[in-house]
Amino acid sequence: MxxxxxxxxxxxxxxxxxxxxxxxxxxxxxxxxxxxxxxxxxxxxxxxxxxxxxxxxxxxxxxxxxxxxxxxxxxxxxxxxxxxxxxxxxxxxxxxxxxxxxxxxxxxxxxxxxxxxxxxxxxxxxxxxxxxxxxxxxxxxxxxxxxxxxxxRERFMAALTHDLRNPLSNAKLAAQLIEHSSDLGRIKEFAGKIVASLDRMDGMIQDLLDSARFQSGERLRLHLEEFDIQQLAEEICGQFTFAHGPRFQLIAQSARVWWDREAVKRAMENLLGNAVKYGASDTPVRIKIDPVHGRVILTVHNEGEPIPPEQMESLFQVFQRAAAAREGNKEGWGIGLPYVRSVAESHGGSIEVDSADHHGTTFLVSMPADARPFQHVPTLEGK
The missing domain is CATH 1.10.490 (Globin-like)
Structure with missing residues (x-):
């Protein structure tokens, strides 16, 4: 193997x-x-x-x-x-x-x-x-x-700035209301809102000072459950075979995982959909599942025109959407792929791509078999 x-x-x-x-x-x-x-x-x-x-x-x-x-x-x-x-x-x-x-x-x-x-x-x-x-x-x-x-770091600072605006705006509004009020009861109420808003801001700033890992990446809300990834792969391959004919080859063994089944299903459907759309129509699409060292590696392979090397990372829009991905002759590359990356990263894993003329294109999703300890890790890309 x-x-x-x-x-x-x-x-x-x-x-x-x-x-x-x-x-x-x-x-x-x-x-x-x-x-x-x-x-x-x-x-x-x-x-x-x-x-x-x-x-x-x-x-x-x-x-x-x-x-x-x-x-x-x-x-x-x-x-x-x-x-x-x-x-x-x-x-x-x-x-x-x-x-x-x-x-x-x-x-x-x-x-x-x-x-x-x-x-x-x-x-x-x-x-x-x-x-x-x-x-x-x-x-x-x-x-x-x-x-x-x-x-x-940039995502964290952007999120922090956005979150700070709300209590700051509330404190400013309460202060302005105090300026125009002579009712001591109302003034006391507004003052309490100012204190509450400042306390909230102080907590946020303290989190900033205490945070060393910048846990601010947008992520999926996971609903983790135990299931057999082989059975899910068989189900998806059956659906695609019905829709596109018998060109889907599954090489898998039983592997129990703690993952979000619906999210993983949608991610796999995106990968197979891309393989059908961009792969050579007269060649098979191969799905392979390998449990290894506490992780499960899921790969989807198709033959056909390779992805240009300079567009590989921009497929997933990790840091920014590359112009080449928008303007290249393969317009549409990457549809759904940012979601697939979000699924992988939200489970504590990642997605890789390998593409060249001589061996086709393979997308590889690697995640811990038990994602429960990694539900709250930061991600680089939202849905």
């Missing part, structure tokens, strides 16, 4: 060393998690599904990249795995830039150490590909981390 973002199902395409890397994936990731907890203070108390983040997909992408002739030069090429990792670290953790860089450096040496301990000998080209993949991922993750922090 591969968790690579191009949804590669044919392990025979990979080199023997790459296949051996996949066999050692869990050993390497568990060792990495232990080393990160020991070395990165901000990671000490993170739940494992949040700590592991997008690293399973990045790791498998690297395994592809070291395969001679495979159409992926580095693990971060033509996908948003690293940038999503940086965004999640900004939203869900107390990480700083140094923390983000450190965990990639730890991944590098964990891969080398565990492979060597298991008798896997890497040649110079494979070592170069691994290093290039991690170096490129660091750059993308750090950039996304900084942008996400800025976006959250």
């Amino acid at each position: 591969t968790l690579a973002t191009d949804q590669n199902l044919d392990l025979d395409k990979l080199s023997p060393t790459a296949r051996r890397m996949l066999e050692l994936r869990d050993e390497i990731l568990w060792e990495w998690a232990e080393r990160v907890r020991q070395s990165v203070k901000e990671a000490e108390q993170l739940p494992h599904p949040i700590l592991i983040n997008t690293f399973p997909s990045l790791y498998d992408n690297i395994a592809e990249a070291i395969t001679p002739g495979y159409p992926r030069a580095t693990g971060n090429e033509s996908n948003t795995v690293a940038s999503e990792h940086g965004g999640e670290r900004a939203r869900l953790t107390n990480y700083n830039v140094h923390s983000v860089i450190s965990e990639y450096q730890i991944l590098r040496w964990t891969i080398f150490d565990v492979l060597k301990a298991n008798g896997v000998q890497l040649n110079d080209e494979e070592i170069y590909r691994i290093n290039a993949s991690i170096d490129g991922s660091v750059r993308e993750a750090v950039n996304a981390f900084a942008l996400a922090q800025l976006a959250l």
Whole structure:
């Protein structure tokens, strides 16, 4: 099984060393998690599904990249795995830039150490590909981390400013009424309203001073319930098969999740709808579900014209709607995708995209299987 973002199902395409890397994936990731907890203070108390983040997909992408002739030069090429990792670290953790860089450096040496301990000998080209993949991922993750922090800070300040206007306006109005009143009872009432408004403003400002994580992102109101995501996927595939014919392939296993079923259903319908609208009509749409390290990864893959790299992030309108997304020859790309991102982020997860000529387009939603502890994390994008 591969968790690579191009949804590669044919392990025979990979080199023997790459296949051996996949066999050692869990050993390497568990060792990495232990080393990160020991070395990165901000990671000490993170739940494992949040700590592991997008690293399973990045790791498998690297395994592809070291395969001679495979159409992926580095693990971060033509996908948003690293940038999503940086965004999640900004939203869900107390990480700083140094923390983000450190965990990639730890991944590098964990891969080398565990492979060597298991008798896997890497040649110079494979070592170069691994290093290039991690170096490129660091750059993308750090950039996304900084942008996400800025976006959250701006959202927080905008929300705070908006919220402060109401008690300030109420206090001003009460003060103006006092100016024009000689009734001591009414004056006392207005004065009480001024005090109440000022107390409310003081509480808001105190929250600002005390808040280190800027919990101001707009988010969905979740109604979490336990269900089997495989059954939901079968239901949706049945609906799309009825409407569009037998081109939908589901590769899934039973996985119990605590998610908002209706929100996830709508998100999956958006992803399949986009795959039908923009994918080549004579090719299958493949849906894949993989439980891994306390998370569940849902991918939807279609063949067809790729998404231009410069439009990938703007599809989700995280920071701003890119002009290319509005004016490009694929007008309509991204319809529903901001909602899908909102669903993923509101569950403590993220959405990634991998798109290129040689392997089609894959959208990958990764969320903790149990989203209950993460209902109140900030998000970057509303509905």
